[in-house]
C-alpha cells in the first residue's frame with residue numbers, strides 16, 4: 216500500500232532531524248529515510264559545543280549569536296518533546312591566550328591546578344552550551360519510529376521518481392524530497408555540482424576519571440564530556456585525504472599534548488573519523504534544485520552545524536511551507552547556478 220506524505224527527508228543527522236521537527240510543527244506529514252550508511256554521521260561524532268564566538272579571538276559574531284538565540288530554546292523545547300536532557304550550559308575553558316576573553320574565576324584555580332599543567336590563568340568563553348548529540352538523535356529517532364515516520368534504509372536516489380507534482384520512492388508518495396544526507400550529497404546526481412569540499416576530523420574517545428564535566432576544556436585539542444567517565448577529544452581538520460582511516464600521526468601527537476597538559480591519567484578507548492559536510496566558504500546549502508522543483512537540500516553545515524542547523528531548518532521549513540520566500544540573511548545569488556530559493 217502507498218504511504219502518502221508531504222515531505223520525504225533523507226538523513227536523520229542534526230539537519231534532517233530539525234527539519235522534520237520544524238515541518239511537523241507546521242502540521243506537515245514527513246517520512247524520514249535513514250539507514251546509517253557505512254561512514255559515520257558527522258552529527259554523532261561532533262564534540263557538541265555551541266557558542267557565538269568566531270575567528271581566532273572568538274569575538275561574538277552577530278549572526279552566530281542570532282543562531283544561538285534561536286537554537287538554545289529550540290533544543291530545550293525538544294528536551295521536553297523527546298523526554299531527554301541533552302542541552303547544558305557549558306563554558307569553554309581555554310588554556311591559551313585569547314586577548315578578548317576574561318580569565319576564569321580564581322576560585323577554580325585550586326582544582327584546575329590539580330588536574331592541568333598551566334602557567335597563565337585559563338580564559339573562559341561563555342555563554343557556551345553542549346548538546347549531547349548522540350542522545351538527542353537517538354531520542355528523536357525513537358520518536359520518529361514510534362510515530363511510524365522512519366524508513367530505516369539506505370536511500371537510493373536512483374530509485375527516486377520525480378514528477379512535476381511530486382516524488383515517489385519505494386512505497387512512499389510525497390510532494391517534495393529534501394536531502395539532508397551529509398556528505399552523501401557530494402556524489403548525488405542532483406547536487407554533486409554544488410561547491411562541497413571534503414573535510415575530515417579524527418576523534419579520540421578517552422576514559423578520564425575525576426575530571427569535572429562542568430566545562431569543556433581546550434588547549435591544542437578540546438575535551439568534552441560524553442557520559443560517565445568518557446570524554447570526547449578532538450579534533451583536526453584535514454582537507455586533503457584519500458580515506459577515512461584513523462590518522463595515527465595525529466593521535467600520537469595528541470597523546471603527547473595530553474600528557475603534557477593533563478596531570479591526571481587518561482586512557483584511549485576508541486579512535487574514530489568522520490567527514491564534515493562543508494562547502495567552499497563554509498556557506499550552508501538550503502534550497503531547491505533549479506531544474507527539479509520537487510527536490511531540495513539542507514546541507515553544508517560545516518564545522519558549527521549544531522549552532523546553525525536550528526536557524527536553517529526552521530527558516531527552510533517556513534520557506535517550504537510558503538510562509539517566507541527566502542531564509543533571512545541567505546544569499547541565493549551565490550548558488551544560483553545550482554540552487555533556488
Ligand SMILES: Cc1cc2nc3c(=O)[nH]c(=O)nc-3n(C[C@H](O)[C@H](O)[C@H](O)COP(=O)(O)OP(=O)(O)OC[C@H]3O[C@@H](n4cnc5c(N)ncnc54)[C@H](O)[C@@H]3O)c2cc1C
Nearest residue numbers: 226228229230257258262263264370396397416519520521
Ligand atoms: C569530528 C567532528 C567534530 C565536530 N564538532 C562540532 C561541534 O562541536 N559543534 C558543532 O556545532 N558542530 C560540530 N561538527 C560539525 C557537525 O557535526 C556537522 O555540521 C553536522 O553534524 C552536520 O549535520 P548533517 O545532518 O548535515 O549531516 P550528518 O550528521 O552527516 O547526517 C547525515 C545523515 O544522513 C544519513 N544518510 C547519508 N546518506 C544516506 C542515504 N543514502 N540514505 C539514508 N540516510 C543517509 C546518515 O546516516 C546521517 O544520519 C563536528 C563535526 C565533526 C566531524
